[in-house]
Amino acid sequence: MATSERKKREYAQRETLIIDTARDLLLKIGYIDLNMERIAELTEYSKGTIYQHFSCKEEILVEMLIQSAQKCGTFLIRGSQFKGTPRERVAAMILGYDLFVRLNPDHFKSKLLLQNESIRGKASPVFQKNLEKAEQENIGLVYGVLREAVESGHVQLQRGVTIEEITFGLWTGTFGAYVLMFSEVNLKALGISDPRKAVWANIHALLDGFGWHPFFQELNWEQTRNRILNEIFSQESHLAGIV
Amino acid sequence: MATSERKKREYAQRETLIIDTARDLLLKIGYIDLNMERIAELTEYSKGTIYQHFSCKEEILVEMLIQSAQKCGTFLIRGSQFKGTPRERVAAMILGYDLFVRLNPDHFKSKLLLQNESIRGKASPVFQKNLEKAEQENIGLVYGVLREAVESGHVQLQRGVTIEEITFGLWTGTFGAYVLMFSEVNLKALGISDPRKAVWANIHALLDGFGWHPFFQELNWEQTRNRILNEIFSQESHLAGIV
DNA sequence: CATCATAAATGACGTTTAGTCAAATTTTGA
DNA sequence: TCAAAATTTGACTAAACGTCATTTATGATG
Missing domain, CATH: 1.10.10.60 (Homeodomain-like)
Known part of the structure; x- marks a missing residue:
């Protein structure tokens, strides 16, 4: 045939x-x-x-987000493959996510909309399931690196904190920041001139706070950041204009 | 007349x-x-x-959110008045915010929608400005306590981090979490059975990471939490059923 | 090449909601 | 009591949705 x-x-x-x-x-x-x-x-x-x-415009948005979530996954995977400590690899994933978002501005636009159940609910269940699956896979990639970090002794889980909860912290800290950046909240007026710098500082404070070695102070992160961008995301960082 | x-x-x-x-x-x-x-x-x-x-349903939502943002402000103010260290007062504000969100489930529903510029943009500029103002005032309340924390020497700002950036960290960490909680992301499937517990752990890890004294380990937070709920939000915590 | 069955594409149509505005109704105050 | 002013109404136009009978294209067969 x-x-x-x-x-x-x-x-x-x-x-x-x-x-x-x-x-x-x-x-x-x-x-x-x-x-x-x-x-x-x-x-x-x-x-x-x-x-x-597609049964409605919302379903197109869902499919759009499924595709971009999959693309996002490739950035996360590449970040996770950075040659370095687990903490550096998590940082590389976060940088990769940032690059992905910069290069795919539609991602957050549709994501934000579909966060609303009433809007997402217009899409057929199959589409919704696929979206959930795509997003869970991405979170799973982060879990993987965290698990390695715990196994290799870079982090000791204290007071009943789980890797899922730490991931949740990374997730809300970055995702929440992008939601705000993409919703024309006037961050400048609130004294946040460079939200990405703030996210970077906050993520590292969070990991320091969880006792994740090596601590922020112990590494030249400017150097690590440049290495990540050069070794893993050379093309993308040029495209995004962050050299 | x-x-x-x-x-x-x-x-x-x-x-x-x-x-x-x-x-x-x-x-x-x-x-x-x-x-x-x-x-x-x-x-x-x-x-x-x-x-x-109202010129459209979106404008009603904006007005709804303005009102709930103001109500939210009263919870934040009450939290900030807790008798304790700045760090405990910040914790009280976050608990207050949590209670507010629990008792006003419409708040996040409309907030999430209006995060989208296209939806928010349907409301007339006056309404939009008022909303922005209401939300900035709430952030200002957090700034106030952070400023006191810095002035009293409980936190030393390191490496060019600003109080605005730390606030941004608290903001994204909590706000981001509620966005996820309110959007039927299947957190259970991701191993997050109690997102509020995770938020609490993450917020404290963040503040620890910024070197904010007293550190999490140094205080009996279970006790502080109960004191906050009893002394400041007695009625609300009963209403919300968290005793 | 002609024919026909099947698959795919079309857009007219009924329905719903938005947003407007002239007319109807109510209120006011002299 | 009554005319002017203010308020309320819902009929109406327009826009988008989503459906489905009809039209058009395809390709297998003799």
Whole structure:
């Protein structure tokens, strides 16, 4: 069945086209004004065809986020492979995440929207499950490095704290910061001129606070940061313009 | 002008009625299905009258959030007045915030939505400015206690870290956690059975990491926590069922 | 090449909600 | 009591949603 293979390919291509179009449109006109009619126009397909792929705009957003979460995963994996201590590898993952977010501004736009159950709930359950799975896999990558850190004795878990909870701290500290950065909260007016610098300081204070060796003071982090960017994310850091 | 005073009062009362109705409806049916027609029905006014107060449902949400942000401020203030070290006072503010969020579940629902610029942007600029102001005032309350902590020598700011950045860390660590808790991310599946416990551990690790005395180990926090709840939030902690 | 069955794409249509505004109603104060 | 002012109403237009009968394209077969 050579033809049916081609059909499948064409279907997948069209899906990509729809998502890419929706992504552009989302960044350009925002969620409220985003509509299926316009997506149909721009893709040069009819509304009916668009609805054959996605049941509503929210479902397109979910699929968009699934794809970007998977892409995000590749950045996390690359970060985790940095040659260094577990703490440096976690730092590399966080830097990778930052680069990913910089290069994929649509990620947080759709993420923020779908954080709302009413909006996410419009997508069909299959899509929602897939999204949950994609995001859990990414968290799993962080767990992996933390587990190694505990096993190698770089961190001693104290007072019943679990690696899941430490990950939660890293997660909320970075994710929360991006939510704020991406929502036009006036951080400048609040004295936060460089939120990324603040995140970096906070993440390291957190890890220091959990007694994770080597402590912030014990390492030249400026150097480590440059090594991470050069060795792992050379191309991306140039693309993002952080040299 | 006794009459015009009464009119004003009546107008304000109706505004309250509209907001309360919208709040109930939001919690019941969610953002997507929330609509002006239904709000009009439930308040027993006509659509036109509702539109005299608010230009769209998003504007109602903004006003809802302004009000809850102000109420939140009273919890923060009370927390900051706890008789203890600055660090204990910060902890009291965070506990106060937690109680506030528990008792006002609509707060985060609307907050999350309005984090999206496209949604928030539907409200008129005056409403948006007021919201920004209300939220900045709350952050200002945290700054106040941190400033005292620095002045009293409980924290030494190191390596160019500012109190704004530390506040940002507290903010993202708690706010980020509530965003996740309120968005049906399956935290249980990720091994986070008690996100509030995790937040507490992370906040203290963060403050320890910044060298904020007294360190977590040096205090009986279980006792402090109970004192805060008893002395400052007795009524609220019972209402929230955390005894 | 012609035919026909199947698959895919279309856009008109019914429905819902938004937001407006002229008309109806109520209130005010002389 | 009554006219002017203020308020309320809901009918109406417009926009987007989501459906589905109809049209168009495809490709297998003789």
